[in-house]
Amino acid sequence: MSGNTGGTPKGGPAILFDRVDLTLGRTVILDQVSLRVEPGAVHAVVGPNGGGKSSLIRALLGQAPHRGMVRLDWPGEAPGVTAYVPQAVEFDRGLPMTVEDFLAVLCQRRPAFLGPDRRIDYGAALERVGMAGKRRRRFGALSGGERQRVLLAQALIPAPDLVILDEPMTALDETGCTIFEELLADFRAAGTTVLWVEHDLAQVRRLATRVSGLNRRVLFDGPPPAMLSPDRVLDLFSAVPRRTTGNAGDARVVERAAL
Numbered sequence: 001m002s003g004n005t006g007g008t009p010k011g012g013p014a015i016l017f018d019r020v021d022l023t024l025g026r027t028v029i030l031d032q033v034s035l036r037v038e039p040g041a042v043h044a045v046v047g048p049n050g051g052g053k054s055s056l057i058r059a060l061l062g063q064a065p066h067r068g069m070v071r072l073d074w075p076g077e078a079p080g081v082t083a084y085v086p087q088a089v090e091f092d093r094g095l096p097m098t099v100e101d102f103l104a105v106l107c108q109r110r111p112a113f114l115g116p117d118r119r120i121d122y123g124a125a126l127e128r129v130g131m132a133g134k135r136r137r138r139f140g141a142l143s144g145g146e147r148q149r150v151l152l153a154q155a156l157i158p159a160p161d162l163v164i165l166d167e168p169m170t171a172l173d174e175t176g177c178t179i180f181e182e183l184l185a186d187f188r189a190a191g192t193t194v195l196w197v198e199h200d201l202a203q204v205r206r207l208a209t210r211v212s213g214l215n216r217r218v219l220f221d222g223p224p225p226a227m228l229s230p231d232r233v234l235d236l237f238s239a240v241p242r243r244t245t246g247n248a249g250d251a252r253v254v255e256r257a258a259l
């Protein structure tokens with residue numbers, strides 16, 4: 001990966017979701033979701049607002065109580081490095097915290113009040129996302145797109161084997177989108193597995209190696225050009241499959257296509 005930030009990636013894992021159910025309160029969020037993410041894939045998950053995309057990620061991260069199986073199959077004996085880029089971070093915009101302090105809070109193991117760990121090369125990661133000149137800026141004073149780039153930078157420290165992205169392009173400007181695209185190319189070259197929740201279907205069509213349509217259930221799963229046909233997209237975004245427990249759910253045929 002260009003802008004090496006320490007550590008040698010070992011190659012990404014496969015991710016298996018097998019009949020995953022997630023119910024919050026009385027609302028069924030995920031219903032028998034089965035998906036396989038191949039090692040080294042850039043696997044996008046698309047679907048309407050509230051369709052359960054972030055919940056799927058939370059299930060993978062162990063942050064949501066679910067039933068069914070979620071498994072990571074790492075190459076080799078030990079798990080590799082997982083990076084997560086959230087949709088947004090909650091923080092006090094007035095905090096006197098520089099970009100570098102922010103990275104230190106997220107990336108280093110020693111207490112952040114001791115200052116940035118000099119053994120960690122924050123500069124290379126910031127350079128990779130075009131933010132090297134702003135490392136001493138107050139994080140809260142950055143634009144939304146700049147903050148998003150910093151969130152991407154933290155995912156590079158240390159070099160990840162699995163990257164989980166929750167709508168990373170939302171606030172990015174054109175330059176930010178180009179940088180993101182380059183990062184995806186680097187991840188692919190390194191064999192890093194990328195699970196990418198995204199609402200921009202044009203970008204998914206261009207950049208993902210596989211796409212799953214999720215609206216409580218998996219409605220399709222396959223190569224983007226074939227999966228993102230107008231009919232399928234219309235079906236995905238017009239379906240209203242939300243239900244509460246106890247009601248009969250709508251049965252939908254999952255469409256799958258091999259790569």
Ligand SMILES: Nc1ncnc2c1ncn2[C@@H]1O[C@H](COP(=O)(O)OP(=O)(O)OP(=O)(O)O)[C@@H](O)[C@H]1O
Pocket residue numbers: 024025027029047048049050051052053054055056
């Ligand atoms: N803690 C919670 N308790 C109850 N319902 C919740 C909770 N968290 C999320 N939900 C509901 O779960 C559903 C799925 O939310 P989720 O954030 O996973 O969807 P999403 O596809 O990521 O949506 P978006 O694209 O808008 O981010 C939504 O209807 C949301 O209101």
